[in-house]
């Protein structure tokens with residue numbers, strides 16, 4: 001075999017295989033690039049823009065950019081950190097992300113990435129949307145206030161569970177997650193908390209009912225180590241992700 | 247009820263707009279109405295806090311409510327957490343939770359009581375007890391306490407910190423902890439945590455005794471002032487243990503009238519709405535609860551440390567019980583109505599909380615691993631707890647999906663609403679001199695309000711710094727004849 005393929009990321013050489021994205025190759029090499037809508041089990045979506053890097057001097061989403069030999073990629077720069085922080089701040093004000101009152105706090109990827117990029121306040125003024133909670137399903141609840149439209153549940157339900165339960169409707173600022181039933185209620189679907197779609201949400205939008213805050217503070221996923229060390233909630237066994245506890 | 251609260255011909259009285267928008271943020275506002283001879287006809291404490299609690303929580307999943315409600319009150323979040331958790335226990339069909347869970351929650355609650363009472367006394371009230379009344383205002387504050395009584399100030403800080411540590415160990419954090427879950431708690435204690443909390447506890451209990459002594463000494467030095475200042479004869483309401491002992495976490499409702507006769511006893515608090523009603527008054531955002539059988543005029547009552555010590559038959563921990571007996575002697579067989587005795591009763595409770603924490607820490611149940619009970623879901627739950635400031639009611643109804651349909655909260659300060667108004671009126675009658683509002687009058691109003699330790703943002707400021715607006719309104723013309731404002735930095739200005 002000839003020489004291994006590789007590109008540089010913040011001065012470090014990252015090997016890759018043909019067909020891999022910059023993100024996938026970096027994660028495989030143990031280098032963290034912050035991300036929300038990316039999950040290695042699914043085709044990249046490129047919507048959250050948190051994974052923004054500079055490739056040969058141009059801004060690109062690392063989760064959709066194919067790796068290529070000789071690329072020079074920058075990720076941990078002040079400029080990119082500032083942009084990522086701005087994106088996180090916009091995500092926070094667009095929904096209602098009230099960490100102190102959210103069960104997912106401490107094991108939430110949105111919160112963990114926000115910490116990682118050094119977000120300390122929301123900066124922008126809050127939209128305070130009014131979105132009712134859907135608790136019609138016997139086992140799960142959807143709090144649309146916490147949805148960041150990453151479409152991971154959409155992809156998981158369609159591509160893995162074969163149920164096609166979720167969709168995003170509307171465009172731009174009007175975009176919102178819907179449940180594919182005439183009533184729009186999760187209770188009218190065949191959704192199950194054992195579905196892949198129930199395991200992938202990076203925020204506290206899809207949760208198991210009746211649990212409450214069953215993981216003590218100090219033992220939650222990101223209580224001791226940051227996300228670049230721990231990894232994504234969805235990639236961890238349930239026992240570690242701390243979600244189900246029935 | 248005093249006739250001063252509502253004057254005979256209100257149409258002729260005031261056009262004092264109680265406009266929350268024009269109200270200076272965080273200021274307590276008092277309106278005094280006088281007749282032509284400068285007699286006080288009405289006294290009203292306007293409170294704009296606590297609106298929207300119930301609305302905010304509507305449509306939210308019930309299981310997140312105990313943690314979510316903590317955000318509604320920065321002053322005693324643990325009390326809201328526990329009252330809501332007790333209501334949620336009923337929703338999940340577990341009115342009885344495992345002994346380990348109940349003891350962990352009790353620990354959390356006594357930790358909160360200890361820290362809350364310590365903050366109130368040392369930071370807000372102690373200058374009143376340590377310094378003479380003619381002491382200069384500039385010195386009569388926590389700074390003065392630190393300068394003249396460094397030991398006492400240090401003890402206050404340590405007691406507060408200890409209470410916070412008990413909360414942290416049981417709830418995970420000092421504020422916005424998440425220890426309670428539906429039907430129980432999410433952790434018990436480890437031996438290390440227990441040992442850590444036991445360190446120095448005996449010393450803290452000793453300090454608790456000293457503080458009670460200090461309050462008693464101050465009282466003995468000036469009994470006339472203490473006995474009469476803002477004092478009103480009232481009914482009392484609190485939870486009571488099944489054996490008649492003081493119980494801050496659980497029990498039935500007991501009410502006594504001003505002579506100390508029992509009005510109702512060991513009443514299942516889920517039936518609170520049968521004995522308590524809330525009156526709405528057009529001039530106040532805060533409701534006025536009263537004992538139904540006595541009606542709104544006679545049925546208002548006091549809650550909090552004074553009510554609890556008056557109400558209980560005994561205290562289960564020995565040092566606090568000794569103090570209770572001495573305290574009750576003051577009433578000569580009747581309840582102690584002295585408003586400033588709230589401070590004394592509060593310190594007896596601080597001592598009790600410290601003793602109770604020690605008992606719990608020595609109980610092996612706190613290491614147990616049966617943390618949660620569950621049963622048949624129900625649609626309605628009522629949780630009641632004795633918060634540091636008094637009886638706190640949380641009442642929830644959920645829909646079939648588990649979302650909150652209706653919530654009703656009666657917070658401790660609301661229970662004391664009428665009583666605070668009465669005490670202010672009493673003070674104003676004594677201290678208002680002629681047509682002009684004076685700084686001493688404002689200070690006295692502050693001392694009266696402070697005794698109740700209300701959970702109002704204005705009441706969290708240090709002594710002499712409670713931001714207050716007092717308006718004097720002439721009955722006949724309805725004209726504001728004087729208005730004195732004190733800001734949070736302690737400076738006065740007349741806005742008349």
Ligand code: SF4
Nearest residue numbers: 147148150151153201
């Ligand atoms: S519910 Fe969760 S997984 Fe689905 S789109 Fe929203 S944030 Fe993504």
Ligand code: FES
Nearest residue numbers: 035048049051063
């Ligand atoms: S992770 Fe790449 S755009 Fe969301």
